[in-house]
Amino acid sequence: MSLVFYxxxxxxxxxxxxxxxxxxxxxxxxxxxxxxxxxxxxxxELDAQxxxxxxxxxxxxxxxxxxxxAILLTRGSETPKGGVFSRNWLTGLAIAAGVFAVLGWxxxxxxxxxxxxxxxPTAAPTVTVLxxxxxxxxxxxxxxEIVALLLTAALIGAVIVAMHEKEGAK
Amino acid sequence: MQExxxxxxxxxxxxxxxxxxxxxxxxxxASGVIVLLKQPKRSxxxxxxxxxxxxxxxxxxxxxxxxxxxxxxxxAARETVNFTWIQVGTAHVDxxxxxxxxxxVMLVMxxxxxxxxxxxxxxxxxxxxxFTRFFCFMSLFAGAMLGVAIANSLxxxxxxxxxxxxxxxxxxxxxxxxxxAAAAAKKAFLTxxxxxxxxxxxxVWLFAQTGTLLFYNNGGGSMEPLALGGLLxxxxxLGLTAAGAIGLLxxxxxxxxxxxxxxxxxxxxxxxxxxxxxxxxxxxTMVAAGVYLIARVYPLMAAGxxxxxxxxxxxxxxxxxxxxxxxxxxxxxxxxxxxxxxxxSTISQLGYMxxxxxxxxVAVGMFHLITHAFFKALLFLGAGSVIHGCHEEQDVRxxxxxxxxxxxxxxxxxxGMLALCGFPLLFSGFWSKDGILEAAEHWSMxxxxxxxxxxxxLLTAFYMTRQVGYVFFGxxxxxxxxxxxxxxxxxxLVVLAFFAMALGLIxxxxxPWFRAFxxxxxxxxxxxxxxxxxxxxxxxxxxxxxFLGLGLxxxxxxxxxxxxxxxxxxxxxxxxxxxxxxxxxxxxxxxxVTVIAFYGWWARVADWLDRRVWGGAVSGVAWAxxxxxxxxxxxxxxxxxxxxxKGCDELASGGGLLARVQTGRVQTYLRLLALxxxxxxxxxxxSSRA
Amino acid sequence: MTPLAGYLLVAALLFSIGLAGALTRRNAILxxxxxxLMLNAANLNLIAFWRYxxxxxxxxGMMFAIFSIAVAAAEAAVGxxxxxxxxxxxxxxxxxxxxxxxx
Numbered sequence: 034m035s036l037v038f039y040x041x042x043x044x045x046x047x048x049x050x051x052x053x054x055x056x057x058x059x060x061x062x063x064x065x066x067x068x069x070x071x072x073x074x075x076x077x078e079l080d081a082q083x084x085x086x087x088x089x090x091x092x093x094x095x096x097x098x099x100x101x102x103a104i105l106l107t108r109g110s111e112t113p114k115g116g117v118f119s120r121n122w123l124t125g126l127a128i129a130a131g132v133f134a135v136l137g138w139x140x141x142x143x144x145x146x147x148x149x150x151x152x153x154p155t156a157a158p159t160v161t162v163l164x165x166x167x168x169x170x171x172x173x174x175x176x177x178e179i180v181a182l183l184l185t186a187a188l189i190g191a192v193i194v195a196m197h198e199k200e201g202a203k
Numbered sequence: 204m205q206e207x208x209x210x211x212x213x214x215x216x217x218x219x220x221x222x223x224x225x226x227x228x229x230x231x232x233a234s235g236v237i238v239l240l241k242q243p244k245r246s247x248x249x250x251x252x253x254x255x256x257x258x259x260x261x262x263x264x265x266x267x268x269x270x271x272x273x274x275x276x277x278x279a280a281r282e283t284v285n286f287t288w289i290q291v292g293t294a295h296v297d298x299x300x301x302x303x304x305x306x307x308v309m310l311v312m313x314x315x316x317x318x319x320x321x322x323x324x325x326x327x328x329x330x331x332x333x334f335t336r337f338f339c340f341m342s343l344f345a346g347a348m349l350g351v352a353i354a355n356s357l358x359x360x361x362x363x364x365x366x367x368x369x370x371x372x373x374x375x376x377x378x379x380x381x382x383x384a385a386a387a388a389k390k391a392f393l394t395x396x397x398x399x400x401x402x403x404x405x406x407v408w409l410f411a412q413t414g415t416l417l418f419y420n421n422g423g424g425s426m427e428p429l430a431l432g433g434l435l436x437x438x439x440x441l442g443l444t445a446a447g448a449i450g451l452l453x454x455x456x457x458x459x460x461x462x463x464x465x466x467x468x469x470x471x472x473x474x475x476x477x478x479x480x481x482x483x484x485x486x487x488t489m490v491a492a493g494v495y496l497i498a499r500v501y502p503l504m505a506a507g508x509x510x511x512x513x514x515x516x517x518x519x520x521x522x523x524x525x526x527x528x529x530x531x532x533x534x535x536x537x538x539x540x541x542x543x544x545x546x547x548s549t550i551s552q553l554g555y556m557x558x559x560x561x562x563x564x565v566a567v568g569m570f571h572l573i574t575h576a577f578f579k580a581l582l583f584l585g586a587g588s589v590i591h592g593c594h595e596e597q598d599v600r601x602x603x604x605x606x607x608x609x610x611x612x613x614x615x616x617x618x619g620m621l622a623l624c625g626f627p628l629l630f631s632g633f634w635s636k637d638g639i640l641e642a643a644e645h646w647s648m649x650x651x652x653x654x655x656x657x658x659x660x661l662l663t664a665f666y667m668t669r670q671v672g673y674v675f676f677g678x679x680x681x682x683x684x685x686x687x688x689x690x691x692x693x694x695x696l697v698v699l700a701f702f703a704m705a706l707g708l709i710x711x712x713x714x715p716w717f718r719a720f721x722x723x724x725x726x727x728x729x730x731x732x733x734x735x736x737x738x739x740x741x742x743x744x745x746x747x748x749x750f751l752g753l754g755l756x757x758x759x760x761x762x763x764x765x766x767x768x769x770x771x772x773x774x775x776x777x778x779x780x781x782x783x784x785x786x787x788x789x790x791x792x793x794x795x796v797t798v799i800a801f802y803g804w805w806a807r808v809a810d811w812l813d814r815r816v817w818g819g820a821v822s823g824v825a826w827a828x829x830x831x832x833x834x835x836x837x838x839x840x841x842x843x844x845x846x847x848x849k850g851c852d853e854l855a856s857g858g859g860l861l862a863r864v865q866t867g868r869v870q871t872y873l874r875l876l877a878l879x880x881x882x883x884x885x886x887x888x889x890s891s892r893a
Numbered sequence: 894m895t896p897l898a899g900y901l902l903v904a905a906l907l908f909s910i911g912l913a914g915a916l917t918r919r920n921a922i923l924x925x926x927x928x929x930l931m932l933n934a935a936n937l938n939l940i941a942f943w944r945y946x947x948x949x950x951x952x953x954g955m956m957f958a959i960f961s962i963a964v965a966a967a968e969a970a971v972g973x974x975x976x977x978x979x980x981x982x983x984x985x986x987x988x989x990x991x992x993x994x995x996x
Contacts, residue, residue, distance in 0.1 A: 038896070042899070046910070053913060053914030053918065053926075053930075058920060072907075072936070075937060076937075079900070080944060081940045083955070084936075084959055091966050092929075092933070096929060099973050100922060100925070100969075104922055106980070107922065117923075119918065122916075122917035124874060124916075125870065125874060125913060125916025125917040126913055126916070126917060128874055128877050129909045129913030129916060130913075132877060132880075132908070132909050132912055133905055133906065133908075135881060135884050135885060136905035136909070137905055138888075139884070140901040160955065164952065165952065165955070165959075168956060169956075176956075176960055180964065183963075183967050187967030187970050188970065191970040191974035192974070194975055194978050195973075195977045869924070870916055873916055874916055
């Protein structure tokens with residue numbers, strides 16, 4: 034457990050907490066970007082360079098920008114009168130805490146039983162982009178095509194859902 | 204790492220076979236481009252569609268010439284290019300295309316007729332605001348149909364087949380604002396789906412038995428002796444072999460597409476589409492796809508036949524075809540819509556093709572398919588020209604005397620009509636129909652189909668004479684200012700009329716070029732082919748029949764001008780049978796009270812179950828809780844004092860407790876979801892501990 | 894604590910933060926953000942298991958994560974489109990105010 038890991042993990046969790054706690058929605062979106070970047074760094078720390086860069090491209094480059102757009106389009110940055118949290122927020126918090134308790138308990142309890150050299154880091158596997166490309170075009174070509182189709186459908190669907198209904202259109 | 208897609212031609216194919224895939228692809232790509240065009244880009248859309256199909260025609264002609272060249276040198280040309288599409292473990296699904304006489308002939312026919320109809324459509328659809336959409340669909344259809352023609356795999360054929368069905372649906376419903384058109388499109392789609400289900404079952408069965416869906420694959424395909432032998436050894440139910448059963452399933456699909464009994468009901472309604480669509484899809488090409496399919500899988504249908512004998516599958520094909528031929532011809536006699544007459548005539552002629560396949564083999568059925576494609580496309584386009592000239596009038600009783608107003612349309616229509624009737628010697632329909640009749644006469648199983656087909660020929664001549672008499676003779680009973688169509692519409696008519704006459708030359712008994720070509724034999728020219736006594740007698744018979752039909756029709760309908768309300772001549776003579784025929788022998792009504800009524804009944808049962816049983820159970824629970832609360836209140840009020848009233852109210856609302864979960868709030872649902880996941884996770888962890 | 898357990902704990906923490914946000918915030922966009930955080934936490938798990946699992950050369954976990962990222966992008970696009978449409982319809986992104994099931 035290196036210092037770097039603790040620093041990045043702290044940054045990520047802090048970003049996530051801020052994204053969920055801040056009052057101003059735009060600030061939330063910025064904090065979310067920090068959390069995404071932290072996760073990308075964690076990916077890099079795990080020797081998953083490709084996934085890390087994909088994370089940066091997709092989440093910071095696209096999703097975060099989309100979120101900011103949505104906030105500005107819906108004037109969501111204004112703080113509502115009744116507070117930013119819903120009425121029975123305590124229940125939600127309790128449930129989330131329960132989930133964390135179970136997850137943490139499971140992780141700590143089963144750390145010994147995990148397969149492989151979970152305790153001692155092995156030599157970093159060298160995964161080149163070439164290998165990933167080959168895998169995507171070879172073994173995983175069908176999922177790849179399906180994801181491409183899904184993305185197209187989602188793109189069209191999102192456009193149609195968000196499209197202005199024309200007044201008096203047929 | 205294993206490659207899942209490999210592209211390995213398994214045979215050193217000639218260059219033209221290597222690029223055969225371009226023939227269907229180019230129109231499909233063109234349709235993809237047209238779909239992106241804006242509505243006003245009319246000429247671009249038309250140019251793209253016509254240009255791409257023209258390119259396909261060019262390639263098809265080159266391919267045809269290649270096959271003919273190989274055949275001239277005595278080589279039975281059949282070149283295939285196959286590749287693996289999906290590989291799962293050791294099983295793999297192959298696709299591929301084939302160039303042989305059958306596919307070459309079909310390619311040229313589809314591309315040529317399609318191109319002429321495209322050109323015609325420029326004129327016919329000139330005033331339609333959705334001109335670009337029309338050409339987009341038409342182009343897609345042409346590509347898919349060419350795909351059906353070249354497919355060397357039952358799966359690829361099925362894909363294109365469904366694509367063709369889709370475009371047919373889109374084009375029948377092209378004027379979707381008309382409720383009738385929308386309904387007709389739905390009907391066509393659903394009815395052909397019935398056949399396609401059986402077709403798909405046949406495909407799956409064939410794949411399960413032979414492990415391949417390729418037709419030809421250097422001895423390893425499903426239409427080659429090795430696989431067929433295996434299929435014949437495999438018994439299925441009712442005394443059929445697996446080959447016969449699969450053949451029948453595939454025939455069910457073909458019957459749906461080709462409007463054979465009892466799945467013909469969609470084809471007359473399909474005339475709600477624009478007339479070029481009727482000509483291209485519902486007369487010349489798509490409905491013939493079923494016939495082509497049977498010709499493609501003919502080795503399977505004929506597997507196990509002894510010399511001169513027949514197989515159960517082919518017997519079924521023959522009887523269905525012959526019944527359809529007579530049945531539809533009968534109905535055509537009593538129709539008044541110019542396009543519906545032609546629609547029933549198409550069904551009837553498709554029946555002839557099926558019967559020809561069943562009794563005479565591939566060449567006989569295919570010859571009629573090709574000639575029919577040309578003269579029926581001609582008739583439909585002529586009808587379109589008439590409808591166009593008469594300002595969208597379709598009822599033949601309100602036309603008349605058009606031979607003076609539309610001379611070119613009349614001349615070409617007359618040629619098409621004579622070809623359809625089988626007018627002796629000059630017209631292609633005579634030779635192709637005679638081929639079928641000859642096969643029927645020599646059929647060893649029964650004589651029934653022969654008499655049915657001869658009777659059908661008589662009816663054909665009769666109803667076509669009736670139609671032409673109504674439309675072109677007598678005096679005009681409808682709009683006064685009928686006009687000839689523009690040259691862009693009449694030119695295709697002239698070209699088609701030429702083919703309607705000239706095509707007969709390649710299939711006469713004296714020079715049976717077409718049959719020899721398809722069968723891979725040498726063709727010789729021999730006058731004596733005409734002079735066989737049996738053949739002469741047959742030709743005499745059919746000539747007499749045709750003249751009988753023409754004469755009878757002319758006697759009853761020629762040059763007369765019935766008044767608008769006057770009943771038909773035959774109606775006056777025999778009102779009851781006429782009514783049956785006019786109402787299309789009540790097949791639609793039969794389906795209405797059986798299949799559709801069954802579904803309606805089933806839907807009502809489901810509805811009733813929903814309302815009474817399930818809904819009743821729910822309200823029963825609520826009612827029980829309510830009762831329980833009432834009881835409590837009663838006890839409270841009477842036994843205990845009012846101090847417990849509050850508790851009683853609490854109980855009374857117990858019935859509504861479950862309903863409270865449904866708050867409509869997203870986060871409540873999310874919360875419950877998280878709780879459920881939590882519970883599941885705990886259960887999993889605990890169970891793994893135990 | 895092993896490195897793997899460390900990553901898993903961070904992922905669990907992020908997941909719970911996201912879940913808490915999704916369960917308690919009133920703004921629909923922030924609920925979506927919470928869901929994105931949960932998805933990211935799951936991706937972190939996948940990558941961690943891939944890295945410390947017995948067969949890192951098989952790339953399975955990595956591929957899973959990559960596809961999951963792609964699907965999340967689709968989900969975000971559609972979700973935000975829906976939020977915008979809801980805002981246009983109800984003039985609010987407040988989930989507490991939205992409890993009608995129709996119209």
